[in-house]
Amino acid sequence: MVREIVVYPDKRLKLISKEVELFDGALHDLLDDMFETMVQSNGVGLAAIQIGVDQRVLIINEPNEDDLQLKENTLEMINPVIIEKSGSTKYQEGCLSVPGYYEDVDRYKAVKVEYRDRDGNTHTIEDDGFLAIAMQHEMDHLDGKVFVEKLSFTKRKRFEKEWKKRQKAS
Numbered sequence: 001m002v003r004e005i006v007v008y009p010d011k012r013l014k015l016i017s018k019e020v021e022l023f024d025g026a027l028h029d030l031l032d033d034m035f036e037t038m039v040q041s042n043g044v045g046l047a048a049i050q051i052g053v054d055q056r057v058l059i060i061n062e063p064n065e066d067d068l069q070l071k072e073n074t075l076e077m078i079n080p081v082i083i084e085k086s087g088s089t090k091y092q093e094g095c096l097s098v099p100g101y102y103e104d105v106d107r108y109k110a111v112k113v114e115y116r117d118r119d120g121n122t123h124t125i126e127d128d129g130f131l132a133i134a135m136q137h138e139m140d141h142l143d144g145k146v147f148v149e150k151l152s153f154t155k156r157k158r159f160e161k162e163w164k165k166r167q168k169a170s
């Protein structure tokens with residue numbers, strides 16, 4: 001089922017999401033709904049809080065060479081934790097909760113993340129490219145952070161002004 005996406009500055013985006021303890025059918029339904037919601041909105045990543053669920057769950061799906069987002073290529077991460085990080089980089093990010101706004105954000109270049117899959121099995125994954133950026137962006141959501149909060153003071157002010165204007169117009 002496609003769920004409604006929570007849009008900035010909704011207060012729910014500030015919540016610290018809770019650790020998942022049960023790897024049950026309800027979690028599988030949540031992950032499936034997140035995938036449908038993300039794909040329908042042309043997203044490549046989504047955290048559960050973006051559909052109003054404060055659990056430490058995120059998904060990432062980079063389209064393949066044919067620009068298709070196959071369900072089997074979805075990285076589902078439950079209770080993810082960065083266990084190693086190095087370097088720094090900048091990447092132009094966007095977010096389904098801040099539709100139509102894109103800006104460069106500072107991130108670690110490489111991260112190693114430990115997480116559980118939908119069945120509760122533990123994995124680690126390392127990356128220093130697109131996936132590393134996506135994991136950091138989505139993990140920030142689990143801690144109540146939206147990428148616009150990482151902008152410089154000046155860029156943030158400009159964003160807030162632009163966003164308020166856009167919200168009044170809609």
Ligand code: Y12
Nearest residue numbers: 041042043044045093094095096099100134137
């Ligand atoms: C690199 C940078 C950021 C991420 C986080 C995941 N971000 C997204 O999936 C953003 C998708 C997005 C899609 C939009 O399109 C629609 O809403 C239809 C959009 O809005 C517009 O273009 C109007 C904004 C963002 C992962 C990796």
Ligand code: CO
Nearest residue numbers: 094095096097
């Ligand atoms: Co986001």
